[in-house]
Amino acid sequence: MAAIEVENLVKQYGKRTALDGVSFSIEEGETFGYLGPNGAGKTTTIRILTGMTQATSGTARILSHDIRTDTIRAKRYLGVVPETSNVYDDLPAWDNLIFNAELYGVPAHARNAAAKRLLDLFDLSDRKDDKVRGFSKGMKRRLTIAMGLVNDPKVLFLDEPTSGLDIQSNLIIRDVIRELADRGVTVFLTTHNIEEANVTCRRVAIINHGRIAAIDAPERLKSTFESVKSLEVGLGRITPDVLTALRTLPLVNDLVQEGDKVRLLTHDPIRVLDEVQKYTGTHGIPVLSVSTLGPSLEDVFIRITGVGRRAKEVQASD
Numbered sequence: 001m002a003a004i005e006v007e008n009l010v011k012q013y014g015k016r017t018a019l020d021g022v023s024f025s026i027e028e029g030e031t032f033g034y035l036g037p038n039g040a041g042k043t044t045t046i047r048i049l050t051g052m053t054q055a056t057s058g059t060a061r062i063l064s065h066d067i068r069t070d071t072i073r074a075k076r077y078l079g080v081v082p083e084t085s086n087v088y089d090d091l092p093a094w095d096n097l098i099f100n101a102e103l104y105g106v107p108a109h110a111r112n113a114a115a116k117r118l119l120d121l122f123d124l125s126d127r128k129d130d131k132v133r134g135f136s137k138g139m140k141r142r143l144t145i146a147m148g149l150v151n152d153p154k155v156l157f158l159d160e161p162t163s164g165l166d167i168q169s170n171l172i173i174r175d176v177i178r179e180l181a182d183r184g185v186t187v188f189l190t191t192h193n194i195e196e197a198n199v200t201c202r203r204v205a206i207i208n209h210g211r212i213a214a215i216d217a218p219e220r221l222k223s224t225f226e227s228v229k230s231l232e233v234g235l236g237r238i239t240p241d242v243l244t245a246l247r248t249l250p251l252v253n254d255l256v257q258e259g260d261k262v263r264l265l266t267h268d269p270i271r272v273l274d275e276v277q278k279y280t281g282t283h284g285i286p287v288l289s290v291s292t293l294g295p296s297l298e299d300v301f302i303r304i305t306g307v308g309r310r311a312k313e314v315q316a317s318d
Helices: 042-049 071-075 093-103 108-121 137-148 167-182 194-200 218-223 240-247 269-283 297-305 307-317
Strands: 002-013 016-027 031-035 057-062 078-081 155-159 186-190 203-208 211-216 230-235 254-258 261-265 287-293
Touching: 002 042, 002 186, 016 042, 016 057, 016 186, 016 203, 016 211, 031 042, 031 167, 031 194, 042 057, 042 155, 042 186, 057 071, 078 137, 093 108, 093 137, 108 137, 137 155, 137 167, 167 186, 167 194, 186 194, 194 297, 203 218, 203 297, 211 218, 211 297, 218 297, 230 269, 240 254, 240 261, 240 269, 261 269, 269 287
Parallel strands: 031 186, 031 203, 078 155, 155 186
Antiparallel strands: 002 016, 002 057, 203 211, 230 261, 230 287, 254 261
């Protein structure tokens, strides 16, 4: 049985169409990434799937329960972690969890056990009696996710769970997502961190302008974009003139500078390497490293949505 089924969702706000015929299905126990630029329709989709707003047309079901007509039953299976932490700063971590358990209708005899287990899971046990006001951003985020799990949901919605967090919190949250998948929990993950989606999600959907532009396993998505292979070259000297010259070499489709390295997107990395060696040799530029790379999920995202190209156009016009 599918955990989430979405068929031809349309959402209009006046004359603006936020979702335009969105359809997908997510299996039980699947970690599903939902990627897209700001304003693409990610938040609107989550609001519909969690019963916070109604679609203009189309259907959405949670474990076979229609979220519009059978809302209460559908919501019983859900855990929701919003992008902004919804903890109560003046309450201790323990009280936040117990209060949220009461809101979810967790039986009294199960609340304490759930709170203890989740505090251990998120490495917060030693701060359980401290007011949340003194927590770091990462600790608050971990507590927020723990609160979303207090009712032991079968389907968990995570909206940007690791945005702007420290490394420790990132690693803990990723480990928890994998553990949830192992337990058969379905995770619907929205993120701007494409690498996070690449390493945690079985499949990803890319939404753009309210429509699903692509949906597949990360590796299969990447394999369909062989034209965005790249040559990565570490150079001993990088100047604007060097970048301009490399960008205009034959067969180079685009160039991205990453620290002391330059990525040259091309369908023929070997021939481009010959051109790079000619240029650097003629101009006395040391080549420190060379590697060829297949397309990344970020390359696929940029190619589908045009986000990177638009950013460059804005920079060029400033």
